[in-house]
Every structure is written in structure tokens, then in C-alpha cells.
Amino acid sequence: MSDTQSVFSYDLAGVVVGETAISDVQGDSGLLSYRGIDINDLIGVPFLHVAWLVVFGEWPDEQEKSRLKSFMCRHARLTHSEQDLLGQVPRDLHPMLMLQGMIPLLQMPEEDTLGKGLDAEQGLFIAAKISGLIAAHHRLGQNKVILHPIAGKLRHENFLTMFHGKAPSPDQVRMLDAAQILQMEHSFNAGTFAGRVCASTLAPIQSAISASIGTLFGRLHGGADQAALEMAMEIGSPDKADAYVRECLANKVKIMGMGHREYRTVDPRAKILKPMAVELCQDEDSRNLLATLIAVEEACQREFGERGKEIWANVEFYKGAVFHSLGIPSHYFTAMFAMARVYGYIAHFLEFRQENRLIRPRAAYVGKPPVAADQSAA
Incomplete structure (x- = not known):
């Protein structure tokens, strides 16, 4: 790779691409x-x-x-x-x-x-x-x-x-x-x-x-809330959360709704929504799903803690429980x-x-080197 191509980011992590006051x-x-x-x-x-x-x-x-x-x-x-x-x-x-x-x-x-x-x-x-x-x-x-x-x-x-x-x-x-x-x-x-x-x-x-x-x-991205609740439905009950988390980690399967790309500590939105979910989820089915989600989060924290890492549920994790209790499929x-x-x-x-600019990034070309047309046809 040439010097002009040496610095790039596949996911733009840490790359500042603009300003916002929102x-x-x-x-x-x-x-x-x-x-x-x-x-x-x-x-x-x-x-x-x-x-x-x-x-x-x-x-x-x-x-x-x-x-x-x-x-x-x-x-x-x-x-x-x-x-x-x-x-x-x-x-x-x-x-x-x-x-x-x-x-x-x-x-x-x-x-x-x-x-x-x-x-x-x-x-x-x-x-x-x-x-x-x-x-x-x-x-x-x-x-x-x-x-x-x-x-x-x-x-x-x-x-x-x-x-x-x-x-x-x-x-x-x-x-x-x-x-x-x-x-x-x-x-x-x-x-x-x-x-x-x-x-x-x-x-x-x-x-x-x-x-x-x-x-x-x-x-x-946004689909994590659906995936997290359907995961809880699949697990079935809080007592099965430990085994589920261990199996996911052993097979390197992502647990949807756990962790966040931006937050290195608790997602501030989850801190607000989790107690609200506990308050709202009062019917038996909703209480079981919420208890299962809480058990999954606690199991993840134990497993990651043993590896010297911290992980927390993001807002998507508990939002699904709130929507479910509101009767939203x-x-x-x-x-x-x-x-x-x-x-x-x-x-x-x-x-x-207000200050529109066409967004047009460069790409690092890693294909075959160019050759003359007569050589490629030979």
C-alpha cells in the first residue's frame, strides 16, 4: 500500500467528518x-x-x-x-x-x-x-x-x-x-x-x-431493539440466561443490545429507560421478558468482568420491553x-x-495494477 493510502478507516471510527450543534x-x-x-x-x-x-x-x-x-x-x-x-x-x-x-x-x-x-x-x-x-x-x-x-x-x-x-x-x-x-x-x-x-x-x-x-x-443499528426482545423470547426465562450468554460468547455470537459503539460506560438513555420498563411491565408475560433481559445483562457483566472488561446494555435492550408492554408487535x-x-x-x-458540501471520500485501490490496453489484450 502506498503512503497516500496508508491512513484510512473502514468504519470511520474516530474520524471527524463534520460539525453539529444538534x-x-x-x-x-x-x-x-x-x-x-x-x-x-x-x-x-x-x-x-x-x-x-x-x-x-x-x-x-x-x-x-x-x-x-x-x-x-x-x-x-x-x-x-x-x-x-x-x-x-x-x-x-x-x-x-x-x-x-x-x-x-x-x-x-x-x-x-x-x-x-x-x-x-x-x-x-x-x-x-x-x-x-x-x-x-x-x-x-x-x-x-x-x-x-x-x-x-x-x-x-x-x-x-x-x-x-x-x-x-x-x-x-x-x-x-x-x-x-x-x-x-x-x-x-x-x-x-x-x-x-x-x-x-x-x-x-x-x-x-x-x-x-x-x-x-x-x-x-435500529433493529437491535427487535432482536433483543426476540432473543429474550427465545431464551424463555431468567434462569436460562447464564447458559445462553456462555454459549453466545463461546461461539462468538453478538448479543444484541449489549454494549454501544459510542459509550464506554452506561448508556445514559438506558439508565432512564430501564427503571421505567420495570415500572410499566406489570403483566406476567412482560415481567418475564424484562426479568430475562435483566438476567442476560447481569450474565454478560459477569462473563466480561472475568475477562477484565465492562459491558452495559444500551437503550435498545430495554426499549423493546417497553414497546412490548404497550402492545406493539x-x-x-x-x-x-x-x-x-x-x-x-x-x-x-x-x-x-446551511453550508452544503458534496460528500465524496477517496478509496484506497487494492486491485490489480493498471496495464496498457494492448498488454491486457495480449
Whole structure:
């Protein structure tokens, strides 16, 4: 390898590829903040107010709060043409593939009604539609009628009602608000960076969000929550966790949801979500799944501790237990992730467009050396 090719990173680990003022991930100290506000101080704040903060970098005033709530409720309602389009999607198609395909097909608004620019208008329009699409896809898969949001209801109260056909409890709404705030934004994660690459070509915001969602679908990214809960279902009970972990480590099988690429200590989001999961998971099935997950984490910590290493569960590990207790099927977990992370995608799109540069890295060529055309033909 030549000197000009000697320094590179397959996974860009530790490589700074840009600046952002949206969120700060301090992996060594286990801290996460949105726009300079610690994640712990955002739990309990109305979800849409946090979304506005993430997207625009400031709290909404009273008029903006009212306009945003009305806007998101209005656009979460699928039009007849959108329902017809969704009706052509196979009922058993994974919700993430449904979202990735449907978003570029939506008819984008062409007027700025929120006063924040057309890109922001279209991004928040997509965010509103995602909740309606997820709920409607689930209802169609059950051969049930599509339900619509009710004006005046909270964002996640509407969503859970549209999804299940019955109103949730205040505790369920509070828990979903918290889980979604925790996964709203996380700096240059794979999905966000994929969207920035797409945006750098001057592609429209629906293309960038679709690219981000396609990236989020991977098991090594957003799909870890589904994989972690299905792992707990496969294990069956807490007493089998030790044997499962030892077998995985012996066979070098990754235990989904354990450890995090950025955090060298406890994931600050998991610290918040784990006790919430304990509080919410009260039915027998949910309690058993949560106890199994806790047993897996403890077994991992013992096994890694014997090797002189530390490992902790990340937010994906316990988020699945929360979603399960809310009656969300496991194959919808990552779509729920997308429903929250889309606000981070919008924020990064708007931030990047302020000083757009085409992202075009170099590659180190390691193939055959070039030869003259007449020599290659000889």
C-alpha cells in the first residue's frame, strides 16, 4: 500500500467528518444532550416541544406550540389517495420497508405554513405522516379499518389510539413520550450520516429521510431493539440466561443490545429507560421478558468482568420491553424508532443545507495494477 493510502478507516471510527450543534454524545462520561440540554432534563417535557427544540434549536413560543400541535395532528391523518397507495403495499411487508418506500411517494406541501422554511415544513409533514402510516399499516394487516387522529389529543395518545383502536392510559402515553424523546437524536449515527450523504447531493428531504430509514433498518443499528426482545423470547426465562450468554460468547455470537459503539460506560438513555420498563411491565408475560433481559445483562457483566472488561446494555435492550408492554408487535419496534429519530434527521438536513458540501471520500485501490490496453489484450 502506498503512503497516500496508508491512513484510512473502514468504519470511520474516530474520524471527524463534520460539525453539529444538534446533539452532543460524550461516550467516555456517558452523557447525552440535545441543543445543550441534558437528556435527563428533557424527560417529562411535552414530546412535540422537544421535537421543536431539536429541529430548530430553540423552545417554541405559545403560538408555535399551538400551530405545531395542529399541524402534526392534521397531517397524521392519511388522505384518501395515501390510503389507496398504502393499500397496494403487501400486508406482510416489514414496516421499515413500507416507510422507506412510501415516504418518497407522498405529495409534499408547497407552502410554508409554520414560518420555518419549506424544507422544515416538508420534514415535519413527513414526521406527521410516519405515525399515520405505521398505525394504518398495522390496522390493514389485521384487516381492520384505518383510524384517524383526533384534534386536541396528545401526539402519542393519538398514535396509540390509531394503532390499537382504543385509548391508552396516561401512564402508557407518558412512557411512550419518554422512550421516543430518548431516541430522537444521537449525533452522526449511521442513519443520520446516510441522510447527510444523500442531502449533500442536493436531493430533496424525502429522499434523505428515506435513505436514513433504510439505514436504520439494519440489525446493527435500529433493529437491535427487535432482536433483543426476540432473543429474550427465545431464551424463555431468567434462569436460562447464564447458559445462553456462555454459549453466545463461546461461539462468538453478538448479543444484541449489549454494549454501544459510542459509550464506554452506561448508556445514559438506558439508565432512564430501564427503571421505567420495570415500572410499566406489570403483566406476567412482560415481567418475564424484562426479568430475562435483566438476567442476560447481569450474565454478560459477569462473563466480561472475568475477562477484565465492562459491558452495559444500551437503550435498545430495554426499549423493546417497553414497546412490548404497550402492545406493539416486535417487528414494529424499529418503525417506532424511525417515528422518533425522524426529527433528528430533519434537524441534520436543515443544518447541513446551511453550508452544503458534496460528500465524496477517496478509496484506497487494492486491485490489480493498471496495464496498457494492448498488454491486457495480449
